[in-house]
Amino acid sequence: MLEYLITILIVSAFLMLAVRRDFIAIAAILLSFFMILALFFQSQIIVVRYGGWTPPFGIVWEVDKLNAFIGLIIAGMASLVTIYSIKCIKERRHRFYTLLCLMTTGLLGVCLTGDIFNMYVFFEILSISSYGLVAFFLDKNAIEGAFKYLVMGSLGSSLLLLGIAILYGLTGTLNFADLALKVSHSREFMIALGLIIGGFCLKAAIVPFHMWKPDAIEGTPIPMGALFSTATAALGVYGILRLLFVFGMLQLNLMLIILGTITMLAGALLALVQINVKRMLAYSGISQVGYVVMAIGFGTSAGFAAGLYHILNNALIKGLLFMAIGCVIYITGKENLDEMGIRNRTLLVCTGIGVLSMAGVPPLNGFVSKWLIFMASWEISPLLTVLAITASAITLAYGLKIFSSLFFAQKRAEGKIPTTMLVPVIILTILCVIIGVFPQLGLAVVEPAVNALLNQNQYITAALGGG
Amino acid sequence: MLETLVTGALLSVIGIYCVIAKKNLVKKMIGLGIFTNFIHLMLISTGFREGGIAPIIIRENVGFFAAYSVDPLPQALVLTSIVIQLSVTALGLSIAILAFRHFNTLDTEKMNKLKG
Numbered sequence: 001m002l003e004y005l006i007t008i009l010i011v012s013a014f015l016m017l018a019v020r021r022d023f024i025a026i027a028a029i030l031l032s033f034f035m036i037l038a039l040f041f042q043s044q045i046i047v048v049r050y051g052g053w054t055p056p057f058g059i060v061w062e063v064d065k066l067n068a069f070i071g072l073i074i075a076g077m078a079s080l081v082t083i084y085s086i087k088c089i090k091e092r093r094h095r096f097y098t099l100l101c102l103m104t105t106g107l108l109g110v111c112l113t114g115d116i117f118n119m120y121v122f123f124e125i126l127s128i129s130s131y132g133l134v135a136f137f138l139d140k141n142a143i144e145g146a147f148k149y150l151v152m153g154s155l156g157s158s159l160l161l162l163g164i165a166i167l168y169g170l171t172g173t174l175n176f177a178d179l180a181l182k183v184s185h186s187r188e189f190m191i192a193l194g195l196i197i198g199g200f201c202l203k204a205a206i207v208p209f210h211m212w213k214p215d216a217i218e219g220t221p222i223p224m225g226a227l228f229s230t231a232t233a234a235l236g237v238y239g240i241l242r243l244l245f246v247f248g249m250l251q252l253n254l255m256l257i258i259l260g261t262i263t264m265l266a267g268a269l270l271a272l273v274q275i276n277v278k279r280m281l282a283y284s285g286i287s288q289v290g291y292v293v294m295a296i297g298f299g300t301s302a303g304f305a306a307g308l309y310h311i312l313n314n315a316l317i318k319g320l321l322f323m324a325i326g327c328v329i330y331i332t333g334k335e336n337l338d339e340m341g342i343r344n345r346t347l348l349v350c351t352g353i354g355v356l357s358m359a360g361v362p363p364l365n366g367f368v369s370k371w372l373i374f375m376a377s378w379e380i381s382p383l384l385t386v387l388a389i390t391a392s393a394i395t396l397a398y399g400l401k402i403f404s405s406l407f408f409a410q411k412r413a414e415g416k417i418p419t420t421m422l423v424p425v426i427i428l429t430i431l432c433v434i435i436g437v438f439p440q441l442g443l444a445v446v447e448p449a450v451n452a453l454l455n456q457n458q459y460i461t462a463a464l465g466g467g
Numbered sequence: 468m469l470e471t472l473v474t475g476a477l478l479s480v481i482g483i484y485c486v487i488a489k490k491n492l493v494k495k496m497i498g499l500g501i502f503t504n505f506i507h508l509m510l511i512s513t514g515f516r517e518g519g520i521a522p523i524i525i526r527e528n529v530g531f532f533a534a535y536s537v538d539p540l541p542q543a544l545v546l547t548s549i550v551i552q553l554s555v556t557a558l559g560l561s562i563a564i565l566a567f568r569h570f571n572t573l574d575t576e577k578m579n580k581l582k583g
Contacts, residue, residue, distance in 0.1 A: 169513035
């Protein structure tokens with residue numbers, strides 16, 4: 001079944017260009033979501049051999065709980081974005097859906113593959129369709145954002161390819177499981193690992209590589225902003241995790257903690273000074289990824305659990321906020337923070353819940369994972385906890401800016417929001433509240449992924465043992 | 468092997484310099500192309516073997532093939548990567564054309580966000 005996932009997505013992408021019916025793209029992406037959902041409930045590791053070659057030689061796809069968890073976030077966000085875009089994108093929608101199908105192909109391909117060069121190819125499919133989506137409106141902002149993203153993104157994927165070249169030169173294999181057996185902790189491997197992690201840091205917009213994200217999100221259609229801040233960011237973190245898992249995570253903890261802390265603080269501070277709401281949310285997304293990377297850097301199982309939980313919560317919250325703010329922009333047509341007054345009660349409640357959850361107010365889901373991160377960081381160093389709480393306070397500050405501009409606006413615009421735009425917002429709001437009130441539900445989803453991450457041997461034997 | 472490394476170092480420096488220092492969008496794309504060619508050179512040199520033969524396998528020469536041929540896998544990887552680079556360049560140049568239509572120049576100094 002999994003073999004046909006990519007075929008379905010690519011065929012429907014090109015069908016969209018020819019036939020121009022929205023339901024093809026929606027059906028394809030929803031179908032891929034249900035496929036990943038079915039994978040998520042499988043108990044054992046699934047290995048798909050393409051062309052019948054045994055793993056060290058042929059291309060394999062390998063799905064354990066970690067892949068399935070990240071894939072579920074990606075496919076879920078992609079399907080919500082697809083439904084949201086039916087009314088949100090008014091013209092040239094078939095081209096938008098073509099690019100969206102290709103981008104989902106890239107995201108899921110990078111996430112599910114077990115072969116590092118295959119990963120590079122899907123990474124480029126993802127990148128090229130993202131550049132196209134950023135340039136979608138073809139106006140000044142979109143073109144400049146797209147060119148900036150294109151130059152930085154191509155340099156990033158070149159670094160990835162260079163890292164892969166060094167790895168292949170050293171080991172003579174491209175399979176993750178086989179690499180895990182052949183890797184040593186010499187300096188050459190560390191260079192290769194640094195290059196590959198640099199490529200993924202660019203996708204996840206970790207701070208020295210974050211400049212493309214606000215410009216790209218300002219130019220792009222707003223549903224894509226939701227996808228960049230949730231799915232692409234989750235994918236970047238997944239890439240770092242998978243690579244650390246292949247190499248053993250001994251020497252890079254400190255680097256990740258430093259990068260994560262800087263990202264967390266710089267993203268939050270830069271978000272505070274923005275006037276454009278799309279740019280503010282983009283910087284806020286950067287800051288939340290910083291929390292995740294810092295938590296992963298702890299290297300403890302509590303840290304991994306907190307980090308993965310925060311990926312899930314960040315996807316829910318940022319998806320909710322981008323889509324709700326997209327509805328506001330749909331009515332008012334303005335992107336500045338002081339012109340966002342609306343009358344629609346449902347939308348106000350949903351946005352309010354999103355903002356409070358992002359700031360980490362207790363009965364909502366943002367609080368749960370931030371609390372876990374604070375607890376995990378206390379064991380490493382209390383200084384990190386202080387920094388994380390500081391960043392959380394800054395988050396509350398810029399959250400309140402959005403909050404006040406929505407609730408205390410003098411001029412309020414009237415307008416009707418299409419149901420297809422409101423439904424994804426309401427679904428995400430309900431999920432935010434449910435996970436906040438019953439944190440065990442989220443933990444039940446995250447725990448298997450953490451276990452899969454810590455049991456490397458299962459992954460290796462599943463790939464190489466069955467040959 | 469030394470020649471490859473020297474050429475690679477030169478290409479990478481020229482490419483990075485072009486992307487960062489040049490103000491023209493088309494020159495930036497050329498720089499990206501040079502940098503990617505450096506990586507292709509490195510990748511293909513990992514499969515190199517002194518005095519090796521072309522990796523074409525026929526039924527009679529399997530043992531000979533294993534002993535003397537160069538590694539065919541990096542060549543396949545480089546072919547894939549060249550195709551990807553082609554599409555990135557095409558997309559980048561078409562975005563540069565659109566930027567020219569909007570700003571009537573290709574100079575990044577005269578645009579709003581590409582200054583840095």
